[in-house]
Amino acid sequence: MDLFRNAILLISLFWAFNQELRVNPLNIYQQIQRNNDVVWNIIRARRRARRRTIFAAAVLLGTSTDNDEDRQRRVVRPRQNIVSLDWWDVTVCQRYTEQLWKENFRMSQESFQVLCNILRPTLQREDSNLGNGMSVEKLVGMTLWRLATCCELRTIGNLFGVHRSTVCRVVQEVCQALVDTMYNNYIVWPTEERLRATIVGFNELGFPQCAGAIDGSHIPIKAPHFSPADYYNRKGWYSMILQGVVDNKLRFTDVNVGWPGKVHDARVLRNSSIYERGQGGQLFPRNTSLQIDGVDVPVFIIGDPAYPLMPWLMKAFPERGNFNRRQRVFNYRLSRARMVVERAFGILKGRWRMLMRRNDMHISKVPLIVSSCCVLHNFCIEQNDAIEEAMPDFPIEDEANNINVFDNPAPDALDIRTAITNYCNLHQI
Template sequence: MAGEPLFFVMLQQIVLFLLVTRVALRMRRRNRAQQRRAMRRMYRDGQYLGLNQAFGGAAGLAILEARQVDRRIGAYPRSSDWWQGIALDTFDDAQWYRRFRMRRNTFVLLLNDLEPVLRRTDTRMRNAITAETRLAIGIYWLASGDLLRTVADLFGVSEGSVSNIVYEVCSAIVNILGPRYMSFPRGDRLRETIHGYEKRWGFPQCGGAVDGSHIAVKAPSNTRTDFYNRKGWYSMVLQGVVDYRYRFTDVYIGWPGSVHDARVLRNSPIFEQATREDGRTLFPKEFTRRISGTDVPVVLLGDAAYPHLPWLTKPYPDNGHLNEEKSTFNYRHSRARMTVECAFGHLKGRWRCLSHQLNIDLDRVPTVVTACCVLHNICEEHGERFFNQWEVPAAAAYEPQVRPIQQVTPNAARDALARLIHGGFPMGGAAP
C-alpha cells in the first residue's frame, strides 16, 4: 500500500469508515451486553477492521453513541409505586372500595372474565401492561372521573395509554359482560319483575320504568347546536329501562341533547320491538291480566314527556281537577317510576366520570356509558353498597322537556289500574 498514491489511501480509509458506521447502526438493535463485548475487543486490539488508531477511535465513538440511545418510554421517568406498592399491598377493603366502587372480590371476578381479552404480549422493546393493571386503570377512571394525566401518574403509564386502555376495558365489559348482566326481562325474570313492582312499589302489571338522562359531552366542532340541550350545556341523551331493583334492563344512547325524549324512544330498539309487524309485543300476551272487565297488559312506566302507548303508561295530566282515584294512581305511578330516577342517580354517583363532562371523543361516549350501566348492574347484583355521600345532586331529576298537554287521553287499561289501586291495592314496601 506504500506505493499507492495518498489519495487512494485516504479514499480507502473513508470507505472503510463508512462501512464501520453502517455496522454501528445495525448494532443499535443488539443488546448492551453484546455492544460492551464488541467495544472491549475493539479497544484491546487497538484497531478495528484494519483501520489505524485514529479511525478506530472515531468508529468507537459512533458505536458509543449508538449504545447510549435512551429507550425509556415517555419524556420523563414514570413510577407505578402507588398501584403496585400501595393500592395492591396496603389498601384495606374500605380504601379499595372508595377508589374502585367495588370490593376486591368483585374486582377479581371481573378480572377472571376479562383477562383473556385484556392480556397483551411482551415485546423486545418493553413489557406489556398486565391485564390486572389495565382493568384497574379503567375502573379507577370510571369511578373517579379524574384527569387522564392524573391516572397516568398514579399507574406509571402515559396519558395516551390511559385513554386507549379505558376504551378497551369498556369495550370488553360491554361485549363480554353486557349480555350476561343487562338484558330485557323474559320468562321467569319478567314474572319476578312484575311481582317485585306489585309487592315493593304497589303498582300492578309493571315490567319496568323508562326515562332519559343527559350525559355531558364535549361540544363537537361541526354539530354544536344539536348537542346543546335545554339546560344550557352540551349533552348526549341516555335512555334507560330499569326494573324494580334499580337494575338496567335496556339502555340506548347516541342522540344529541337537543332531541326530545319521545323522539329518542320512537327511534330506540325498544319501540321497534313493541311495534313489530309479526304481531309479537314487547311483553308476552300470556302475562295480560283481567282487571275490572278490561284486559290490562304489562306496561312500562314513563313520565309526561312520553306518548301514551298500549305498552307504556304515563300519569293522568294534572289539570287541577283530578278526582281521588286518578290522584292516587298518579302517586303510585310516580312512586314506582322513581326506580329509574334512582338508578340514574346511583349510576352517576358511583361512576363519577358521568357526573361531569366526558372529555373523550363522541364516538366513544356510547361505549363508555354503556359499560358504566353494566358495571352498575354488576355492583347491584353482588350487593355492592351505595353510600349517600356519593349521590349527585339533581343528577336524574330532569323536568319534562315540554309541559304536559292538559287533556285526558282515553285509556281503558289505565282506568282499570286506577280503579284497582283506588280500591285498596296493597301499598307495597318503603318508598325509594
Template sequence: MEHALLYTLFRMQSKRRRRNFLRRLRHKKQHLLFAAFSLAAAVHFRTERHTWVKVRSQHWWEDIVLASFTEQDWVSSFRLGRRTFAYLCVSLKSRIIKRDTHLRQAIPVQKRVAVALWYLATGSGYNTISHLFGLSRSSVCVCVWEVCSAMVSCMQKHIQLPTGQRLLDIMDGFERLWGFPQCAGAIDGSHIPITAPQLYAKDYFNRKGHHSIILQALVDYQSQFTNINVGWAGSVHDARVLRNSSIFDLAERGVLFPEHTRSIAGIDVPITVLGDAAYPLMPWLMKPYSDHGQLMGDQQHFNYRLSRARMTVECAFGRLKGRWRCLLKQSELELKRVPVVVTACCILHNLCEQNGETFDNEWLQGQSESGTLEETQEMAPVLQQQQQQQQPHAHNIRMAFTKFFSEQGRQQQ
C-alpha cells in the same frame, strides 16, 4: 505538539468546531492523531443515551393498592370489592391482555382494569391518573378505551330484557314493593354531559344550558338496567328517543313481553311499562294524568302510585352517576366513544347491584336532576299520530288501574 492540540480540542465546547478540527487533521493525513483525538473526544464529551421507556414510579399501585388496600379501600377507590374486581379481570382477560416484547413489559390485566375503573369512578384527568399508576398519558387513554370496549363486547348479558321466571319476579317485585300490578319496568331519560362537538353543536345543546347526549333506560324494581339506548343528541325529546329505540319497535310488534294479561276492573290489562309525562300514553306504556288543577281524587291517587313506582328509575340514575362520576363531567373522549363508556358504566352498575356491592350515599352529593324533559315540549308528529290511534284502549287500561287503586284505598281505610 500533540498535547497542545489535545488541549485546544478540549477547549472547544461547540460540536461544530470540534468536528471541523478533526476534519482538518484527517485532511492533512494525520491519521494517528485523528484516531487518538477522536477517541479522546468521544470519551470526554460522551452523552447519556435516551432510554426507550421512561422510568415511572410504581409505588402506589404495587406497594399500597395491591399490598395494603382493605376491602373498604377497594370499594371507596374502585367502587367494587376485590371479588368483583377479580371476576371483571377474568371476564375481560382474553380481550385486553398484551404480550411482553424485547423492548418493554406489557401492562398487566389487573392494572389495565384498575386504571379504567379509576377513571370511571373519579372522572380524573389522564395526566393525574398517569402519575398515580406510573404510566404514560397515552397508555391511560388506551387502557380506558380498551377495557370499556371489552365490557360492551363480552358482558352484555348483564343488561337484558327479562323473560320467563325473571320477568315474573320483576312483576311480582313491582306489585309487592310499590303496589303496581302488571308492571315490568320503569323508563326514563337522563342527560350525560359532553364537550361541545365541532359539528352540529346546537343539536347537542339541551334545555338545561349545556351539551349532552341522552341515556334512555328501562329499569326493574331493584333499580337494575334491563335495556338502554345511548347516543341521541341532548336537544331531542324523550318521546322521539323512545320512538327510535328497540323498546318501541318490539312493543309495536307485540314481542316486547309475552301475552300475559290480567283482569283488572273488568279490563284485560297487558304487561306495562311506566313512564313520566314526556312519553305518549300507549297500551303498554302508562303515564300520569295531565294535571291542570282539575284532577279528581282517583286520578291524583293514580298519579301518586305511578310516581312512587317510577322512583326505581330515578334511583338507578342516581346510583349510576354516584358510582361512576365520570358521567357528571364533560368527557375528554371523542363524541363517538362516549356511548361506549356510558354503556360500560351501566354494565358495571348492574354488576355491582347484583353482587351486593356497598353504595356510599355521600357519592350522591353534587348531582343535578336526571334530565327528563317536560310535558310542555312538543311531541314528535309520528308519536302524536300513533298515540291517537292507540289512545282509546290505552285510556281504558289506565282507567282500570285508576279504579283498582281507588278500590284498594277504600278497603284499607
C-alpha cells in the same frame, strides 16, 4: 493598414475579455453553496475530532470533562409522567384496605377480582398487545380509576407509571372488552321467571303489571365540531342522551345512548328498539295479561309525562281540568314505582363519576364509555356490591320541562289506565 489591423485586434481582445467577465447568477449561487458545504464539512470534522480527543483523554485520565459550574447547570430532570412504578404493586395491592379499595375503585376487592377473571380471556388474547406486559388487574384498575374519578389522563399515568396516551388506549380497550364480553349477559330484558319476579317486585311497590320504568338522562360532553347546536340541551349545556329502562332492583334492562341532548325524550323513544317491539306486540308475552274490571291489562312499562300514553307504556294523569282524587292516587302510585329509574341514574352517576362531568373524548367514543358504565352498574348489583345512594351533585331530571306533546292517546290505553286507577284505589299499599 497597420493602424486598422491594430484596431481590429484591440476590439477582438476587448470582446473576449467581456465574454470572460459575463456572470451567470445561478452559477455563482451553486459555487457558493459548494464552497459552504466544503467549509462546513471541514468544521464538523474538526469538531468531531476534538470531541473524540477530549473523551479519550477523559477516559484515560479518569477525570470529568465538566467543572462544577457546568455540572450544576446540566441537572438531569426525571420524566414527569412517571412518579412511581411500584404504586400499584405495593401501595394498592398490598396496603389498600377494603374501605380504600371501594372508595377508589367503586367496588369491593372481591368483585374486582371476579371482574378481572371475566375479562382475562379477552384482554390476554395472543393478537392483542394491550398493556405491553401489564397484568389484567392493572389494566382493569386503571380503567375503573378513570371511570370512578374522572381524573385527567396525565394524573392517572403518574399514578400507574405509564404515559397518558397509554391510559387513553387502555381505557378504551377495556371498555370495549366490557361491552363485548358482558353486555348481553348483564343488560337483559326480563323474560319468563325474571319477568314474573319483576312484576311481583313492582306490585309490592303498589303498581300492578309493571315490568320496568323508562327515562332519559343527559351525559355532559364537549361541544362537537359538527352540528353543535343539536347537542345543546334545554338545561344550557352540551350533552348526549342516555335512555334507560330499569327494573325493581335498579338494574338496567335496556340502554339506548347516542342521541343529541336537544332531542325530546319521546323522539328518542320512537327511534328505539323498545318502541318498535312495543308497537308490534313483542315487548312482553301475551299470556302475562291480567283481567282488571273486565279490561285485559297487559304487562307494561311506566314513564314520565314526556312519553306517549300507550297500552304498553303508562304515564300519569295531567294535573289540570277535571283532575280528581282517584287520579291523584294513581299518580302517586306511578310516581312511587317510577322512582326506581331516578335512583338507578343517581347510583350510576354517583358510582361512575365520569358521567357527571364533561366528557372531553371524541363524541364517537362517548356511547362506549356510557354503555360500559351501565354494564358495571348491573355487575355490581349482581355481586351484591352496594354503594351509598346519597350521592351529591348528580343531576336530577326536571319533569316539569318535559312538555307532553301527545294529547290523543289510543282508546285502549285510556281504558287500561282507568282500570289500573280503580285497582290502585281499591288496594291499599
